[in-house]
Amino acid sequence: MATDWGSTQGQMPWVENLYLAPSPGPQPHPAAILESSEMGQFLADARACFDLVLIDAPPLDHSNDALLLGTLSDGLVLVTRPGYTDKTVLEALLERLLEHETLPLLGAIVNAGDRAVVSPLPPEPPMAAAAAVPTAPPQIRAIDF
Numbered sequence: 001m002a003t004d005w006g007s008t009q010g011q012m013p014w015v016e017n018l019y020l021a022p023s024p025g026p027q028p029h030p031a032a033i034l035e036s037s038e039m040g041q042f043l044a045d046a047r048a049c050f051d052l053v054l055i056d057a058p059p060l061d062h063s064n065d066a067l068l069l070g071t072l073s074d075g076l077v078l079v080t081r082p083g084y085t086d087k088t089v090l091e092a093l094l095e096r097l098l099e100h101e102t103l104p105l106l107g108a109i110v111n112a113g114d115r116a117v118v119s120p121l122p123p124e125p126p127m128a129a130a131a132a133v134p135t136a137p138p139q140i141r142a143i144d145f
Contacts, residue, residue, distance in 0.1 A: 019050070021042075021046075030063070030065055031064070031065075031068060034065060034068040034069055035068060039072070040072060043055075043072050043073075053073075055069050055073060057069055060078075060093050060096075060097075061086075061089050061093065067100075067103065070100075070103040071102065071103065074104070074106070075103065075104035075105065075106035076097065076103055076104070076105055076106060077106050077107050077108065077109060078093070078094070078097070078105065078107075078108040078109070079108070079109045079111060080108065080109070080110055080111070081110070081111040081112050082110065082112070082113060083112075084112075
């Protein structure tokens with residue numbers, strides 16, 4: 001059954017072109033739902049209608065839901081918070097994600113930081129040289145927690 005994204009159901013009127021599909025809440029067998037053909041169809045419909053589809057999932061140290069959804073996505077964005085996220089747990093999760101070749105780690109968001117730290121991006125090589133330059137592995141910068 002295709003999702004009717006053209007209707008106003010799920011549309012957030014205060015933000016133009018923002019739609020939400022809320023969770024029905026805790027489920028007895030979430031893995032079965034996430035791996036179902038219905039979930040696959042739901043995500044395929046969403047991708048066909050929108051430029052960007054974001055899926056919020058429980059923390060990786062509490063469940064494998066994000067890893068299950070990650071196989072249906074373009075990658076994962078890790079969200080963490082200094083003073084709340086245990087550093088050893090974060091390091092172990094990062095290692096686990098970086099070893100997972102089928103789940104690209106797209107980046108990280110640090111919530112509730114005391115100060116903004118901006119790291120400049122390296123300059124892009126000219127187009128002709130860009131094809132000859134191998135893609136660098138993701139860089140992980142240290143964050144004090």
